[in-house]
Amino acid sequence: MAAAKEQIFTLEATPLKFGPGSSAEAGWELKRLGVSRAMLVTDPGVREAGIADRVRESIEAEGIACEVFDRARVEPTADSFQEAADFAVDGKFDGFVGVGGGSSLDTAKVADLVATHPAEIMAYVNPPVGEGRKPPGPLKPLLAIPTTAGTGSEATSVAILDIPDQRVKTGISHRYLRPTQAIVDPDLTRSLGSEVISSAGLDVVCHAAESFVARPFDTRDAPDSPDDRPPYQGATPISDVWSARALEYGGLYLRRAVEDPDDIEARGYMMLAASLAGIGFGAAGVHIPHSLSYPIAGLKHAFQPPGYPDDHPFVPHGWSVIVTSPAAFRYTFGADPGKHRRAAELLLGEPVEEADEDTLPDALVALMRDVRSPSGVRELGY
Structure with missing residues (x-):
């Protein structure tokens, strides 16, 4: 007997705030989400451009503590994800912010995942490379602020990583990885080549x-x-x-x-x-x-x-x-x-x-x- 065909589809979309200057409202969004202590994930280039610290200032202006992790790797690896996850676990944060390209946003997703449901990175990596473990429940609030016009990571439920020793690129995917809120600010792309x-x-x-x-x-x-x-x-x-x-x-x-x-x-x-x-x-x-x-x-x-x-x-x-x-x-x-x-x-x-x-x-x-x-x-x- 032939298998029954799918008749159901779902659509899940991250709430999105769009417009020049909208990143200045990052603190307001985190306050609305009930965050009191945030980890801000970014890469050295975005930090050097001053973007990450402007977002941090917006967050702190709302009375929210914010620590910056600025070592997200462009084209992340399992090791770079693990470094961010360790920082997240140690920091005991109740909310996360990703500021940068898809690499920074994906790093923030994985930091949130591991801090909320502790496990080794490879436990969550898609099979057959990893175990493909499903998160047992929702994650902490994640605010995604892209600085490039590319990956769409602010709207997706996947995080992509490179595993150099296996010469493999793969991902972690689950609906719980989708950011809680996105802020898309065109002004943040001015410095991009x-x-x-x-x-x-x-x-x-x-x-x-x-x-x-x-x-x-x-x-x-x-x-x-x-x-x-x-x-x-x-x-x-x-x-x-x-x-x-x-x-x-x-x-x-x-x-x-x-x-x-x-x-x-x-x-x-x-x-x-x-x-x-x-x-x-x-x-x-x-x-x-x-x-x-x-x-x-x-x-x-x-x-x-x-x-x-x-x-x-x-x-x-x-x-x-x-x-x-x-x-x-x-x-x-x-x-x-x-x-x-x-x-x-x-x-x-x-x-x-x-x-x-x-x-x-x-x-x-x-x-x-x-x-x-x-x-x-x-x-x-x-």
Whole structure:
């Protein structure tokens, strides 16, 4: 007897506050959430730019104690997650704040997880690399404040990490990891270089495109219990709405955001696109480009990306994703030509009369060239 197919989907979204200057309300948000002692997670670059300390001052102005952990690693490892988790356990915090790119936000998620439900990092890492243990209950409040327009981590229930000794990149995923509140402030992107905006923005585009053309949720087998329903369920009518708008914004604003750091309108819309795509792929999931990005990033530790911190070599996530996307979408076209055509129209900002397997890949290649992205793995050191 054939297994019953899924008929149920869920949508969970982080409450989001958006607008220039909105990060000044971080303290108010933590006070509203009942936090009295917060751990603020950031990386050295964001701290050096003064952003983290401005957020800390907003928090302390509300009478909330705040300690800064500024050693989040760009492209985190199990060890860097563990360092932050140890700091969190020792600090006995009742709330957490992530300020930075996806690496800092993911580090804050894991610090919250381990401080609330103590265990080794690998216990929570997805199988087969880790045990895949599920958190036994909700976490402490987490306020996510992104400073890049890319990962959408402020809206997702996953934290990504590198395990160098196994040459593996993987993640921790559970609905409890989703931040309690997000603040998306376009002003925080002013100091970002064009390379970071390029890589992060192409990650947004891939999140949106992959989730938009993902396998529909009702083609999956139904789970045995609600607890077995995965966060990534496949494309749904609601996830399509978020992913489509993110694709549209990527086509309209990414080129502008890369060219001019003072184009706050473009950078703001790309930050919004990142959050919208995070909601979309946080429900629908991603597929081939992201799956291939993990070995691309995990196997190569000699590439020094321009425009990024030079304290360790790594492949920026967005670039590791985008380089395989043209071939991936050429391959998936036959599964749903109509949605691939619509994805191309959204990215191009115009109707496409005749679409084939090259239409969406060609649109992606043109965008990659315009924002000066690597065009293949050879440019990433392979």
